Amino acid sequence: MATKGWDEFEIGAMLRSFDGKAENIATTMQEDRAYSSSNSFTASVADWRIDKPVFHKDYCIDCQFCWIFCPDMSIISRDKKMIGIDMDHCKGCGICVEVCPTNPKSLLMFDEHIEDEVALAGWPEKDEGEK
Amino acid sequence: MSEIKKIKNLKDFSTSADRFEGANLLCPGCAHSIIVREVLNATNDDLVLSAATGCLEVCTAVYPYTSWDSSWIHIGFENGSTAVAGAEAMHKALKAKGRLKQDRDPKFVSFAGDGASYDIGFQWISGCFERGHNMMHVVLDNEVYANTGGQRSSATPIGGSNTTTPAGTHSYGEKRNKKDMMQIMAAHGSPYVAQVAPNKWKNMVKAIQHGLAAEGPTFLNAMSACTTEWKFAPEDTIAVSDLATDSLVFPLYEIIDGKELNITYRPKNIVPVEEYLAAQGRFKHLFKDQYKHMIQEWQDRIDGNWEYLQRREEAKV
Known part of the structure; x- marks a missing residue:
């Protein structure tokens, strides 16, 4: 989208979130929405991250704690199952890892440059000290 | 009236389609979103x-x-609440005249920080509540003007170090207690006033649904732990929020029709206030010998407040 200089703004500006007629947004999942180019969903903050969360599916119990406490709408849950992380919008805060209750955790933070496969291969074992 | 969404557990809740999008510029770990x-x-x-x-x-x-x-609007610092109140009044008028194109009843919600609610927008909010608009006002209470660099607001608690009330050799920081906004809004005769925290999501959803279903102006004071100004690591937002609710620094309760007070969350194990203070950089100086007396003062004040809330609940007045 073309950007405007500070002295070129309209006095009042209106931005549309969707292209065309938007109906029943409250029950339409993100993949089925017609986002307009002025919706921040089409932008990315991936370059904010220093560490990234990696998701290990095998240990996940679908408690959805990560979904409710994610401040960036980046935990993707469909049909009550956690299916992945939206890496375009994740800022790498690490809340999801902190609230994950499984042992070992099914979400862990890794350096942004480590490949997911490498991270998953080196996943820690169950900590016997805890329950 | 529209149907209330059924949310029995977190799995139910997770089928919701978010209407707030990512790639906003809030800090990582911000409780606002x-x-x-x-x-x-x-x-x-x-x-x-x-x-x-x-x-x-x-x-x-x-x-x-x-x-x-x-639909979302922003006008100024003080009039977020009146912008929504105006839209609500317009909706009511058009409906009465039969000029609405679609017969749908939206909910009207205004969000504001503690600066825009406790200080700058206070008169406007008071006006909305006095006129009885059918709306909900949600305060994102992070106890400081975080947007402009951490100046104290009237929601800042005593002893906190902020840019305009810094702690040092002669001062322990903020000198005044937090304004009791809950009682003020309840005194407006609001049908529903509640203090909520995002880490207790079930409690919060119940309060939101109650507030939206009520006829008239309702008020939610939501604690928003601020990683930048409270000075804790971004991943600890929920842990710090848990400390706040479990140490009763931020008790969760509701006031119905300006009178009936109910405590909506009672922690199983009450955590000493000291742990809440120790988790945040803004209270770091209170652990020096010079200001240590403040910690006991905090604990006494929180205990007194909890005692008062329980008595209010029992007395039902």
Whole structure:
């Protein structure tokens, strides 16, 4: 989208979130929405991250704690199952890892440059000290 | 009246389609968007929203982007609440005249920080509540003007070090206690006033749905732990919020019709206030010998407040 200089703004500006007629947004999942180019969903903050969360599916119990406490709408849950992380919008805060209750955790933070496969291969074992 | 969305457990809740979008510019770990998500996901109704100037507004409406999937307006620092009240009055008038194109009843919600609610927008909010608009006002209470660099507001608790009330050799920081906004709003005769925290999501969703279903102006004071100004690591937002609710520094309760007070969350194990203070950099100086007396003062004040709330609940007045 073309950007405007500070002295070129309209006095009042209106931005549309969707292209065309938007109906029943409250029950339409993100993949089925017609986002307009002025919706921040089409932008990315991936370059904010220093560490990234990696998701290990095998240990996940679908408690959805990560979904409710994610401040960036980046935990993707469909049909009550956690299916992945939206890496375009994740800022790498690490809340999801902190609230994950499984042992070992099914979400862990890794350096942004480590490949997911490498991270998953080196996943820690169950900590016997805890329950 | 529209149907209340059924949310029995977190799995149910997770089927919601978010109407607040990512790639907003809020800090990593900011509790503001956790609160906004819980409010927006608690209902499937159409929404008319506003945000007063503050972190939430500057971070979610960065030209040429918007992070809102509902009708949303921003005007000034003080009049977020009246913007929504005006839309509500217009809706009511058009409906009465039969000029609405579609017969839908949206919910009207205004968001504002503690600066825009406790201080700058106070007169406007008071006006909305006095006129009895059918709306909900949600305060994102991070106890400081976080957007402009951490100046104290009238929601800042005693002993906190902020840029305009810094702690040092002669001062322990903020000198005054937090304003009791809950009692003030309840005194307006509001049908529903509640203090909520995003880490207790079930409690919060219940309060939101109660507030949205009530006829008249309702008020939610939502604690928003601020990683930048309270000075803790971004991943600890929920842990610090848990300490706040479990140490009763931020007790969760509701006041119905300005009178009936109910405590909505009783921690199983009450945590000493000291642990809450120790978790945040803004209270670091209170652990020096010079200011240590403040910790006991905090504990006594919180205990006294909890005692008062329980007595109010028992007495039902």
